[in-house]
Amino acid sequence: MILKLTNKSKNFYAHLGKVFGSREVQKVTGDRFYDDDNKTWYVYYNRGNPDTFVSVQDNKIKNVWTENRKHLIAVLKQINKELPVKESVVPAVFKDEYEKARFLILGNGYKNFIKIRGDQNE
Numbered sequence: 001m002i003l004k005l006t007n008k009s010k011n012f013y014a015h016l017g018k019v020f021g022s023r024e025v026q027k028v029t030g031d032r033f034y035d036d037d038n039k040t041w042y043v044y045y046n047r048g049n050p051d052t053f054v055s056v057q058d059n060k061i062k063n064v065w066t067e068n069r070k071h072l073i074a075v076l077k078q079i080n081k082e083l084p085v086k087e088s089v090v091p092a093v094f095k096d097e098y099e100k101a102r103f104l105i106l107g108n109g110y111k112n113f114i115k116i117r118g119d120q121n122e
Contacts, residue, residue, distance in 0.1 A: 001045045002078055007035045015043055019053050025065050029091035030112035033063045042079060044071040054079060061088040061116070069097050076101030085118030 005012055012035070019025050019033045026032050033055070039062060044052035052066040054075050061079070066072035072094060079085060080101055087106060090098065092114045099105060106115035 002075055003043045003045065005041045005043060006039065007037060015050055016041060016053060018050075019063075019065050028093055029065060031063060031091055033065070036062075039063075042075045044068075044075050046071060056083065056085070059083050059086045061085060061090050064090050064094055066094070066097075069094070072097045073100050076103065080118045083118065085116075087115055087117045089113050089115055 003015070005015055009015075016035070020035060022033070033053070036057065039055040039057045042054045042056070043050045044066075046068060051068045052071040052075050053063065054061060054072070055063040056079060064072070076097060080103060085103070089110065090113060092108065092110075092112055095105065095114060098116050102119045103116040104119060106117055108114050
């Protein structure tokens with residue numbers, strides 16, 4: 001099950017609290033997560049436990065984290081289907097998953113990040 005949440009959603013921090021300030025997330029992705037206003041979070045639940053988190057703001061993917069790469073592909077496919085995802089800078093560690101979800105890889109240019117765009121923008 002994939003939920004869409006904002007920082008105004010009921011129990012938002014119960015759903016996403018484990019990724020904010022997580023040293024593991026920062027170590028793997030090179031990114032830190034913030035609960036900014038105007039972000040929509042796509043959260044994949046596996047047997048009642050959240051294991052995949054992707055935030056979108058202004059049709060740009062802002063944060064990506066998963067404990068299950070297959071679930072990340074499912075979330076990315078849903079986002080790609082729902083939104084015309086603009087050029088986004090995302091953690092390179094999940095490059096294979098972006099490609100499997102039909103995102104276009106636009107280039108590397110950064111140490112730990114790559115640029116992607118949704119396929120609806122072709």
